[in-house]
Amino acid sequence: MIDVIVDLVAATLRIGTPLLLAALGEIITERSGVLNLGIEGIMYSSAFSGIAAASYTGSLWVGLFVAVGTGLVAGLILAFLTVTLGVNQHVAGLGLTLFLISVSNTVNRILFTSDGGQVRVDPWKSIGFGGPIFDQYLFTYGALFVGAPLVWWIVWRSGFGLRVRAVGENPEAADVAGIPVARTRYQAILLGSAFMSLAGAFITLAYVGQFTINIINGRGWVALALVIFGRWNVGRCMLGAAIFSLVNAGQLQLRLVPAFADVPFELLLALPFLAVIVGLAVSGRNVPYPGSYLKPYRRL
Amino acid sequence: MKPRFVLRAENPWWRGPLLVVMAAIVTFVITAALIRWSGGNPVAAFRYMFVNPLQSKFGFTESILSATPLVFTGAAVAIAFRAGYWNIGAEGQLLAGTIGATWFGLHAESFPAVVAVPGILLAGALCGAAWSLAPALLRARLGIDEVVTTLLLNPVALLVITGLLNGPWRNSETGFPDSDVIAESAMMPVVWPGTRVHLGLVFGIVVTLGCWWFVGRMTGGLRLRAVGLAPGAARIAGLPVERTMLTTALVSGGIAGMGGASEIAGVAHQLTIGISSGFGYTGVIVATLAALSFIGSLVVALILGIINVGSFSASRALSIPTTMGEVVQSVLLITVVAALVIQKYRIVWKSSDS
Numbered sequence: 001m002i003d004v005i006v007d008l009v010a011a012t013l014r015i016g017t018p019l020l021l022a023a024l025g026e027i028i029t030e031r032s033g034v035l036n037l038g039i040e041g042i043m044y045s046s047a048f049s050g051i052a053a054a055s056y057t058g059s060l061w062v063g064l065f066v067a068v069g070t071g072l073v074a075g076l077i078l079a080f081l082t083v084t085l086g087v088n089q090h091v092a093g094l095g096l097t098l099f100l101i102s103v104s105n106t107v108n109r110i111l112f113t114s115d116g117g118q119v120r121v122d123p124w125k126s127i128g129f130g131g132p133i134f135d136q137y138l139f140t141y142g143a144l145f146v147g148a149p150l151v152w153w154i155v156w157r158s159g160f161g162l163r164v165r166a167v168g169e170n171p172e173a174a175d176v177a178g179i180p181v182a183r184t185r186y187q188a189i190l191l192g193s194a195f196m197s198l199a200g201a202f203i204t205l206a207y208v209g210q211f212t213i214n215i216i217n218g219r220g221w222v223a224l225a226l227v228i229f230g231r232w233n234v235g236r237c238m239l240g241a242a243i244f245s246l247v248n249a250g251q252l253q254l255r256l257v258p259a260f261a262d263v264p265f266e267l268l269l270a271l272p273f274l275a276v277i278v279g280l281a282v283s284g285r286n287v288p289y290p291g292s293y294l295k296p297y298r299r300l
Numbered sequence: 301m302k303p304r305f306v307l308r309a310e311n312p313w314w315r316g317p318l319l320v321v322m323a324a325i326v327t328f329v330i331t332a333a334l335i336r337w338s339g340g341n342p343v344a345a346f347r348y349m350f351v352n353p354l355q356s357k358f359g360f361t362e363s364i365l366s367a368t369p370l371v372f373t374g375a376a377v378a379i380a381f382r383a384g385y386w387n388i389g390a391e392g393q394l395l396a397g398t399i400g401a402t403w404f405g406l407h408a409e410s411f412p413a414v415v416a417v418p419g420i421l422l423a424g425a426l427c428g429a430a431w432s433l434a435p436a437l438l439r440a441r442l443g444i445d446e447v448v449t450t451l452l453l454n455p456v457a458l459l460v461i462t463g464l465l466n467g468p469w470r471n472s473e474t475g476f477p478d479s480d481v482i483a484e485s486a487m488m489p490v491v492w493p494g495t496r497v498h499l500g501l502v503f504g505i506v507v508t509l510g511c512w513w514f515v516g517r518m519t520g521g522l523r524l525r526a527v528g529l530a531p532g533a534a535r536i537a538g539l540p541v542e543r544t545m546l547t548t549a550l551v552s553g554g555i556a557g558m559g560g561a562s563e564i565a566g567v568a569h570q571l572t573i574g575i576s577s578g579f580g581y582t583g584v585i586v587a588t589l590a591a592l593s594f595i596g597s598l599v600v601a602l603i604l605g606i607i608n609v610g611s612f613s614a615s616r617a618l619s620i621p622t623t624m625g626e627v628v629q630s631v632l633l634i635t636v637v638a639a640l641v642i643q644k645y646r647i648v649w650k651s652s653d654s
Contacts, residue, residue, distance in 0.1 A: 037447070081634065085641045086305070090386050090447060091588050095633040098581060102626035103334065109621035110338045218455040225448040266463030270456045277434065277449055284444040298305050 008249050010132040014207065016245035017140045018043070018199040022223035023230065023237045024143075024151045025195030031155055031232055032188035033168035033292035034082050037093020039196050040220030041100030042074045046200030048104040051211045052111060054121045060205050063121070064198075067205070071197025072190055074100055079189040083182050086296030097220075105213060112211075123209035139202040147195070152234040154191075164188045168290035171297040181297050199223070218273065225276045231287050240279065248272040305645040319643050323635035330635075331628050340618035348617055349610035349628065359609060361495035365567065367605025368497075369394070369576070371504035372559025373583025374590065374597035379511050380552035381592050384528035385545050389435060389450025391580025392457035393428040393553040397560025399461060400427030402469070402571040405482025405564060416486040420565045421503060421558050428557015429550045431457060436549030440542040446549070454580065462573055469571065479571040488566035500562030505598065507555055512594035524548055556580060578626070585633045591640065604629055 022039055029036045036042075046067035054063025074096060081092040112119040128135040155161040166174040167184045175181050199219070204211050222244060230237030251268035254260045260268075332342035353359035373390045380387035387393075404423035408416040435449035465477040472480055488498040515521035526534045527544045535541045559579060568575055586604060590596030611625025 035447075077634075081638060085638055087637045087641055090388070091584070091637055092634070094388060094581070094584055095588075095630055095637065098578075098585070099627070099630035099634060102623050102630055106334060106338070106621045106623045106627055109623060114621075218452065221448065221451040221455075225452060228445055228448060264463040264467050266459040266466065270459040273452050273456045277438075277452055280444050280449065281438055281442065284438075285442045 004253060006132050008246070008253060010135065011249035011252060012242060012245040013133070013136055013140050013144075015248045016241045017137065017143050018202050018207070018219055019223050019226060019241045019244065020143045020238060021139070021147060021199035021202065022196045022220060023226045023241060024147055024234065025192035025199070026223055026227045027151060027192075027230075027232055027234065027237060028155065028164065028188050028195070029192035030227060030293065031161075031168045031290055032164045032185045033171065033290050033295065033297075034078075034185055034189055035089045035093060035294055036075075036078060036189065036192060036196075037090060037224070038074055038078050038096035038100065038193075039093075039224055040216055040218070041097030042071050042193055042196040043200035043203070043220050044097075044216045045074060045100040045104045046070045046197035047204040047215055048108060048200075048211050050197075050201040051119055051121055051204035052107070054205060055119050060121065060124055063205050064201050067201035068194050068197045071193040071200070074197075075190045075193025076186075078193070079186045082296065083185045083189070086298060089294050089296075108211065108213075118210055118212070120210040121205065123204075124206040137202070137206045139198070139206055143198075147198075148234050148238055151195075155234070160184075160187070165290075167297075168292055171292050171295075175297070175299065185297075196220070196223075222273070222276055225280055228284055228287055229276070229279050232290065243279065244272055244276055247275040304648045304650055305641075306648050308644060308646050311643065316643055319639040320636060323632070323639040326635045327628060327631045330631050331624070334627060335620055335624060338620040338624070340614070340620040345614045345618055345620060345624070348614035349607055349625065351610075352613055353606045353609045357495070359613070361492060361497050363602065363605040363609045364492075364501060365496050365498075365605070366608040367601040368501045368504055368566065369559045369563050369579040370582055370586050370601035370604055371501065371508060371598060372562060373556055373579050374586030374601050375504070375508045375511050375594060376552045376555040376559070377583040377587035378590065378592045378594055378597055379515065379524075379555070380548055381587060382515055382528050383524045383545055383548040384531060385436075385439070385549050385552070386447045387432065387435075387450050387549060387552050388447055388584060389432060389453050389580070390552070390556040390559075390583045391576065391578065392450070392454040393431045393556035394560040394563075394576055394580050395454075395457035395461055396431035396553075397424035397428040397557025398564050398571055398575050399457075399464065399560075400424050400557065401561035401564040402479050402482060405486040405569075406469075406480060408483040408486040411483075411485055413485045413489070416483065417488060417499065417565065420482075420486045421561045424557040424559075424561025424564070425554040426557070428560065429554035431557070432549050432553025436546050436553075439549070440546040458573075461571065461575070465571065465573060471570075477573060481570045482564065486565055487569055488562065496567065498562075498566035500566040503558065503562060507558065508594050508598055511555075515594070556583070582629065585629055588633060589636050 049070040050063040050067030053066035054060050078096050081087045082089050126135050126137050163179045163184045166179055167181050171181045226237050226240040229240040251271045255265055335342045335345045353363045376390045400423040401420045404420045435446045438444040438449055439446040469479040471478050488500050490498050523539055523544055527541050531541050586597050586600045590600045607625050607628055612622055615622040
């Protein structure tokens with residue numbers, strides 16, 4: 001029994017890592033009043049570009065840098081569309097996701113799979129401190145002990161975070177107070193995209209070690225839901241990510257239980273998604289959206 | 301220098317089309333680089349993508365066939381967006397529609413075609429509407445963001461299909477994960493002899509025209525538009541905002557589900573895991589490029605259908621990836637929404653700190 005619980009916690013941490021990283025990025029972005037629906041595409045394209053660069057150069061670190069670079073370029077496109085031009089954020093973000101996924105698949109075809117191959121690297125190994133629970137990837141430790149506290153500090157304690165929140169709540173007042181609205185939003189989107197690209201890079205460069213079509217498989221949308229569930233707070237988002245990942249790890253364990261052998265595994269795979277929706281239904285009422293959420297800002 | 305956006309006082313008739321042409325040119329430039337990289341000649345590739353399908357009867361009718369599901373999803377997304385309900389779950393609703401249609405089709409042997417064909421569409425519509433019920437209720441009753449919930453249900457719908465095809469609906473002859481072929485009476489008849497264009501297209505056009513008539517000409521449609529444009533004002537005016545949204549969401553899901561039924565009954569005749577190549581997501585592109593106009597979305601669906609067919613022939617002739625068509629469509633979406641903003645606003649470059 002103890003073994004099962006230990007395995008469950010260890011798997012929860014692994015599964016939760018990309019969700020937490022992506023959700024942290026979306027928290028910063030949405031706090032500035034911009035919805036980044038490109039999240040799924042940014043994770044996808046970073047997962048691909050990271051492993052592509054790593055397989056060509058033989059260095060996982062180069063792969064990581066290229067992945068973050070991809071995220072920044074994608075963030076720049078989204079920022080130009082939503083902040084500079086003021087395009088509808090649902091359409092811009094979804095368009096960006098469709099664009100990044102189709103480009104990644106195309107380049108994947110050009111570089112790797114045209115001769116039936118598949119890109120693989122020798123991924124980062126987990127770092128053990130004894131026991132399965134403390135045998136985790138550097139990304140996991142980083143997300144928990146650096147990423148989450150850092151984002152909390154940025155949002156609530158730094159001058160930049162104050163500007164981001166001001167711009168997200170009331171851009172007119174922020175503008176009058178001398179805060180550059182557009183520049184702050186650009187910065188928030190770029191920083192957020194960098195976190196999302198780390199989430200994508202984790203999946204190919206550490207978790208899986210190869211790139212396959214549809215590798216992100218809705219993780220970006222889950223992260224998006226976690227941000228609403230977490231009411232744009234780091235702590236609550238971590239709780240949400242933990243619950244989701246626990247359900248996910250649980251369904252993986254359930255498949256090993258003989259009594260569940262007859263339950264189609266697709267049903268169990270769908271369980272975490274449904275858990276998020278139930279979570280939103282229970283605690284997503286009257287959530288305090290940032291004041292200028294989805295609203296572009298133009299000086300008249 | 302900082303850009304400032306100033307609302308244009310007037311818009312001459314040529315500015316909209318001009319900007320769309322410019323968006324298309326930008327799209328060509330961006331995608332040409334990728335085609336070049338894959339070893340193809342961009343000009344030849346665009347010829348295959350846009351001109352070739354129009355040069356033969358076969359190419360043209362295949363484009364119409366490829367546009368048929370997009371007619372449904374385009375209308376589904378457009379009517380939801382018009383009401384301010386951001387349904388990004390047309391993909392899942394279409395997939396749910398294929399499930400309902402397949403179930404009906406597998407049990408429709410004893411029905412004549414007059415009953416079975418409308419029946420299979422109805423089954424698809426009901427399942428599509430059912431799939432959109434939960435997000436719609438959560439939105440209308442509890443105010444929970446429909447974007448996330450509709451998005452999350454898309455992978456779930458695909459999992460349900462995979463589960464059915466690996467389990468109860470596994471092909472009884474081959475054992476492959478495709479369903480059995482549906483009853484012949486439930487198959488959509490071909491409406492253009494000698495081609496694969498089927499009755500589903502006619503239903504799609506009728507549904508789209510119905511949406512256009514309802515939204516543009518009926519009291520309920522006016523209510524729908526009011527709710528979409530200014531929900532706060534609509535509520536103060538005493539309009540049932542939540543109920544309008546709920547109904548629209550269900551209708552939208554139903555239309556997407558009908559699109560799934562049309563694919564099952566008209567083309568595939570059986571359920572497969574790859575039954576939808578992102579029709580629901582492409583529906584968002586259709587509706588947006590048409591600026592949420594229903595008549596316009598018919599035209600856009602045809603154009604995207606041509607690109608779909610063309611990208612396959614370009615892929616065969618020039619050995620560039622078939623996914624290039626999706627790249628062209630998504631870049632076109634991004635450049636056109638940018639162009640639509642520039643149409644409304646004038647950019648004034650001012651020196652900073654003003």
